[in-house]
Amino acid sequence: MKVLAAMSGGVDSAVAAALAVDAGHDVTGVHLALSEAPATLRTGSRGCCSKEDAHDARRVADVLDIPYYVWDLAARFRADVVDDFVAEYAAGRTPNPCLRCNERIKFAAVLDRARRLGFDAVVTGHHARLADGVLRRSVDVAKDQSYVLAVLTPEQLAFAMFPLGDLTKSEVRAEAARRGLGVADKPDSHDICFIADGDTAAFLRSRLGDQPGPVVDALTGAVVGRHDGAFAYTVGQRRGLALDVPAGDGRPRYVLSLSPAERTVRVGPVEALDVSSVRATSPVWTSGPRALPLACDVQLRAHGEVHGCSVAAADEGWQLLLTTPARGIAAGQAAVLYDGDTVLGSATIASAA
Amino acid sequence: MAYLDHAASTPMLPEAVAAVTAAMASTGNPSSLHTAGRRARRLVEESRESLARSLGARPSEVVFTGGGTESDNLAVKGIFFARRAADPRRTRILASAVEHHAVMDAVEWLVAHEGAQVTWLEVDDVGRVHPESLKRALDDDVALVSVMWANNEVGTVQPVRALAEVAHEHGVPLHTDAVQGVGQLPVDFADSGVDALTVTGHKFGGPLGVGALLLGRDIACTPLLHGGGQERDVRSGTVDVPGVAGLAAAAAVATERQPETAARLSALRDDLVARVEAALPDAVLNGDRGPGRLPGNAHFSFPGCEGDSLLLLLDARGVEVSTGSACSAGVARPSHVLVAMGAEEDRARASLRFSLGHTSTSADVDELLDALPAVIDRARLVRR
Ligand SMILES: Cc1ncc(COP(=O)(O)O)c(C=O)c1O
Numbered sequence: 001m002k003v004l005a006a007m008s009g010g011v012d013s014a015v016a017a018a019l020a021v022d023a024g025h026d027v028t029g030v031h032l033a034l035s036e037a038p039a040t041l042r043t044g045s046r047g048c049c050s051k052e053d054a055h056d057a058r059r060v061a062d063v064l065d066i067p068y069y070v071w072d073l074a075a076r077f078r079a080d081v082v083d084d085f086v087a088e089y090a091a092g093r094t095p096n097p098c099l100r101c102n103e104r105i106k107f108a109a110v111l112d113r114a115r116r117l118g119f120d121a122v123v124t125g126h127h128a129r130l131a132d133g134v135l136r137r138s139v140d141v142a143k144d145q146s147y148v149l150a151v152l153t154p155e156q157l158a159f160a161m162f163p164l165g166d167l168t169k170s171e172v173r174a175e176a177a178r179r180g181l182g183v184a185d186k187p188d189s190h191d192i193c194f195i196a197d198g199d200t201a202a203f204l205r206s207r208l209g210d211q212p213g214p215v216v217d218a219l220t221g222a223v224v225g226r227h228d229g230a231f232a233y234t235v236g237q238r239r240g241l242a243l244d245v246p247a248g249d250g251r252p253r254y255v256l257s258l259s260p261a262e263r264t265v266r267v268g269p270v271e272a273l274d275v276s277s278v279r280a281t282s283p284v285w286t287s288g289p290r291a292l293p294l295a296c297d298v299q300l301r302a303h304g305e306v307h308g309c310s311v312a313a314a315d316e317g318w319q320l321l322l323t324t325p326a327r328g329i330a331a332g333q334a335a336v337l338y339d340g341d342t343v344l345g346s347a348t349i350a351s352a353a
Numbered sequence: 354m355a356y357l358d359h360a361a362s363t364p365m366l367p368e369a370v371a372a373v374t375a376a377m378a379s380t381g382n383p384s385s386l387h388t389a390g391r392r393a394r395r396l397v398e399e400s401r402e403s404l405a406r407s408l409g410a411r412p413s414e415v416v417f418t419g420g421g422t423e424s425d426n427l428a429v430k431g432i433f434f435a436r437r438a439a440d441p442r443r444t445r446i447l448a449s450a451v452e453h454h455a456v457m458d459a460v461e462w463l464v465a466h467e468g469a470q471v472t473w474l475e476v477d478d479v480g481r482v483h484p485e486s487l488k489r490a491l492d493d494d495v496a497l498v499s500v501m502w503a504n505n506e507v508g509t510v511q512p513v514r515a516l517a518e519v520a521h522e523h524g525v526p527l528h529t530d531a532v533q534g535v536g537q538l539p540v541d542f543a544d545s546g547v548d549a550l551t552v553t554g555h556k557f558g559g560p561l562g563v564g565a566l567l568l569g570r571d572i573a574c575t576p577l578l579h580g581g582g583q584e585r586d587v588r589s590g591t592v593d594v595p596g597v598a599g600l601a602a603a604a605a606v607a608t609e610r611q612p613e614t615a616a617r618l619s620a621l622r623d624d625l626v627a628r629v630e631a632a633l634p635d636a637v638l639n640g641d642r643g644p645g646r647l648p649g650n651a652h653f654s655f656p657g658c659e660g661d662s663l664l665l666l667l668d669a670r671g672v673e674v675s676t677g678s679a680c681s682a683g684v685a686r687p688s689h690v691l692v693a694m695g696a697e698e699d700r701a702r703a704s705l706r707f708s709l710g711h712t713s714t715s716a717d718v719d720e721l722l723d724a725l726p727a728v729i730d731r732a733r734l735v736r737r
Contacts, residue, residue, distance in 0.1 A: 116731070116735040117665065117735055
């Protein structure tokens with residue numbers, strides 16, 4: 001097959017491309033330029049879109065003896081991922097930009113372009129298994145990325161190849177070293193590639209400005225502190241609350257909900273974080289629709305734990321009833337359904353109670 | 354395989370390979386006083402005399418450098434610094450809007466860091482600077498003029514001699530980047546009247562990473578590299594002896610064969626252009642249709658396509674071409690040359706350069722034409 005390997009400059013995508021070559025495919029490497037002002041070596045940034053990463057990707061392509069190109073998707077990425085990320089936080093939700101990038105960039109803009117150019121598949125270095133249209137967790141549970149791929153439709157998955165699903169991360173690194181790829185011991189990139197220093201709150205503040213408001217005790221209604229912007233908080237967060245009034249019972253308080261419209265952050269005791277009912281919208285079935293109601297597992301955040309649940313149809317999506325309570329569930333994250341290690345589908349969490 | 358990217362780098366001539374390898378086998382720093390040093394120095398000076406002969410210069414006017422980019426930087430910055438030192442009012446640089454980045458970015462650097470001003474000289478729709486534009490822009494505050502001999506993207510040859518005359522009427526020196534000219538056009542330093550002229554080996558069959566700045570004896574130029582002062586005190590650093598031997602050998606062969614090369618490549622290029630236009634009636638030839646074009650250059654816009662896609666698709670079919678404008682990160686930008694010629698961004702992004710050189714044959718053109726129509730059809734599917 002003629003396949004296009006997305007090469008970030010990291011070890012995973014390098015080995016994925018190498019395995020595609022080994023499998024006898026006609027591989028072309030592409031580095032996605034996602035930043036409009038790529039950081040240079042000198043700024044020392046360790047994001048995923050620096051010139052250094054482009055160089056590393058090119059070096060790997062040269063070693064593999066495959067063509068290599070850079071595709072400039074910075075404008076698309078800004079509109080579909082970065083601006084979306086900011087808007088979601090501004091609306092009091094907690095988005096997952098990697099998932100959004102897979103949905104809108106890697107398996108949409110890139111896939112579409114690849115298809116038009118005559119390629120048969122897009123290869124990425126995601127840790128997940130994909131065979132016969134069925135998406136499964138990686139054998140390396142700690143590195144599994146099926147959660148951020150669960151937004152993909154059967155049509156998108158039909159065009160995807162994830163060669164790393166049967167390898168652990170250390171096997172990937174060993175494979176890279178065995179092939180003499182210089183990225184073998186390159187550190188993993190940050191979770192959010194466009195926030196190079198990892199300071200999400202500062203990034204959001206720079207985009208949204210200060211939006212000060214009260215921190216309110218959800219039980220008593222009393223104002224117990226102030227904040228500079230509800231966007232800096234995530235449901236379930238305990239640290240960094242800087243409350244003026246200690247709780248009556250002296251127990252720690254957690255962020256329970258965010259209301260950016262009223263600029264209010266509500267806090268309360270840990271039990272108040274527990275939810276057993278989740279509403280989720282914009283559902284996607286990764287390998288074709290399932291009959292509802294459905295009993296299966298659900299994961300409610302990246303690297304989060306798995307809960308048993310029953311899924312029922314609801315307005316614009318699903319109603320999930322959990323068999324064990326989940327703690328600190330944030331709107332905007334994905335609810336991903338699993339049957340064992342097989343991904344069934346996903347939807348976006350709208351509310352939880 | 355068809356290599357149609359000679360403007361990026363052309364294969365080394367056997368004479369140059371022989372000269373480089375012979376020089377590599379012997380020891381010696383040309384600045385040393387012993388026998389080995391004398392032998393190396395003799396080779397450097399013979400190379401200097403040979404290169405000077407090939408390019409109509411005097412040996413004392415040859416400053417060996419590490420290539421075209423260094424020569425351009427040395428000319429632009431060095432002459433600017435020297436002219437401003439002589440008269441602090443001279444802070445303006447006049448340069449064509451279609452210069453190579455080696456000139457453009459050197460100028461922009463002087464603007465950003467040295468208080469220079471720049472006037473980018475307008476070009477017409479084939480990319481040519483008119484002497485009247487230069488005349489209008491010249492004033493007492495001008496430190497230097499830089500206009501390339503021939504453009505690397507669209508191949509347009511500039512009226513360098515006329516421009517030098519205009520500059521000299523105002524007592525202003527003119528530098529020209531002749532990197533693309535040597536071997537394809539008659540490049541004669543003395544005859545052109547210019548004050549400084551850039552050449553680089555790998556565009557005419559010499560090695561990569563070695564070039565020269567031809568610099569008139571009376572043109573003051575502040576050094577950028579300080580050290581042993583090996584090259585006329587304008588450029589320090591031990592001279593790359595094998596490199597300059599190869600440079601001189603290639604220049605001798607390329608300039609001697611220039612008339613027949615030009616005739617052969619023009620005919621091949623005209624055939625390429627005619628066949629592209631016949632196969633793809635909406636293809637737009639950018640640049641000059643007349644003799645004012647590099648013999649080996651053809652440059653087209655293919656409406657509805659992106660140069661990027663065309664390059665990928667042609668490469669996959671073994672046809673190597675260029676969009677003519679890639680930045681260091683490999684992200685394509687619309688060519689400043691086409692934009693300066695008045696092309697809208699779409700046409701600028703839809704362009705490809707085919708460049709021929711001494712090893713090109715009609716089989717290369719055949720291969721291109723075999724691949725191109727299907728590639729264009731496919732690339733049209735990819736619209737942003
Ligand atoms: C017109 C022009 N000037 C300067 C250069 C740079 O020369 P070099 O590659 O030797 O640094 C090139 C080639 O890339 C060129 O085409």
